[in-house]
Amino acid sequence: ETRRPERKIQELSDQLISQIAAGEVVERPASVVKELVENAIDAGADSVEVRIEGGGIKRIVVSDNGCGIPKDQLALAVKRHATSKVSNLDELESVSSLGFRGEALASIASVSDMKVISRVAGEDAFSIADGEISAASGNKGTRIEVADLFYKTPARRKFLKSEGTEAAHCQTVIERIALAYPEVAFLFVANGKPIINLPASSIEERLTRLMPRDFRDAHRALDIKAPALRLYGWVCLPTAARSRADCQYFYVNGRFVRDKVLSHGVRMAYQDVLHGSSQPSYCLFLQMDPHKVDVNVHPTKSEVRMRDSQAVHQFIFHAVEDALARTTIVDPSSGEI
Numbered sequence: 001e002t003r004r005p006e007r008k009i010q011e012l013s014d015q016l017i018s019q020i021a022a023g024e025v026v027e028r029p030a031s032v033v034k035e036l037v038e039n040a041i042d043a044g045a046d047s048v049e050v051r052i053e054g055g056g057i058k059r060i061v062v063s064d065n066g067c068g069i070p071k072d073q074l075a076l077a078v079k080r081h082a083t084s085k086v087s088n089l090d091e092l093e094s095v096s097s098l099g100f101r102g103e104a105l106a107s108i109a110s111v112s113d114m115k116v117i118s119r120v121a122g123e124d125a126f127s128i129a130d131g132e133i134s135a136a137s138g139n140k141g142t143r144i145e146v147a148d149l150f151y152k153t154p155a156r157r158k159f160l161k162s163e164g165t166e167a168a169h170c171q172t173v174i175e176r177i178a179l180a181y182p183e184v185a186f187l188f189v190a191n192g193k194p195i196i197n198l199p200a201s202s203i204e205e206r207l208t209r210l211m212p213r214d215f216r217d218a219h220r221a222l223d224i225k226a227p228a229l230r231l232y233g234w235v236c237l238p239t240a241a242r243s244r245a246d247c248q249y250f251y252v253n254g255r256f257v258r259d260k261v262l263s264h265g266v267r268m269a270y271q272d273v274l275h276g277s278s279q280p281s282y283c284l285f286l287q288m289d290p291h292k293v294d295v296n297v298h299p300t301k302s303e304v305r306m307r308d309s310q311a312v313h314q315f316i317f318h319a320v321e322d323a324l325a326r327t328t329i330v331d332p333s334s335g336e337i
């Protein structure tokens, strides 16, 4: 007799499809915070507040003063594969918003109790929870409340660390985004206690607020332009190198990324001045033509693929090398970057 599979093929329910997809995007409370804060930035907010309770497992509330979501689009906003950010392949290939996959809200809703309250300028506020739209009150902008993360998927919940550790991850995510958007004010409150309170300011001020003391005291500011490329930010002098690579920030077009080519370009600039396993500190922002960088590599979008990656590598290497070779210290009050 031939061997036959015991079970029939069935189509997954929408709920289960979302829960499977959520596994890629929503790993822990900090992933929820990242997605919601990125949505706030994409909505043009200049003030974003994040409040968490119980490490974000119990509750996460993200409020912004951005453009809001019109009542007739609330249901679409929480639907999977629905986005206002791209509508065709060309837009996908030149995407400049942080989001574009139309998955975050649907994924979060599938693994928590989520409520969206939003108000567009000149309209009333409305909320959506469990597919139901109701009148609400609120300021212009959007407020997203996420309660009881992973209560629907206990297997995932088991992998969470202590509330303190989860809260620390949330803080890291907010600081990472705040570095790239100095013109946006950020407030982060955990269990009623203010943890981060950053007024809208300049990149220089934000770096001064968020980078560790040893790096601040021994940095070079740089801002180098080449055709269609710009690299700016801070790099540490060799004297401020660390034994661990725990202060390395690299952004491409406003997005924090981890990329071997990019970090190698920086590291090479230190080859003659840093020895052994010493690690440089840096916070660098690369601006480049969005057509030349593919961010659609992984659901969390923390990896990129670049066309001309060798040219970009060389550009970074030389820019950082020049900054380190400069003998005069840039006056931080000159607002060079």
Ligand code: ADP
Residues within 6 Å of the ligand: 035, 039, 040, 043, 064, 066, 067, 068, 069, 076, 077, 078, 082, 083, 084, 085, 098, 099, 100, 101, 102, 103, 104, 105, 106, 141, 142
């Ligand atoms: P994506 O960001 O990839 O488009 P999301 O699921 O994160 O997908 O959001 C779906 C849509 O909901 C967005 O495209 C946007 O139109 C709307 N949206 C989500 N969050 C906000 C917000 N804070 N302010 C305004 N609109 C929002």
Ligand code: MG
Residues within 6 Å of the ligand: 035, 038, 039, 098, 099, 100, 102, 104, 105
């Ligand atoms: Mg999004």
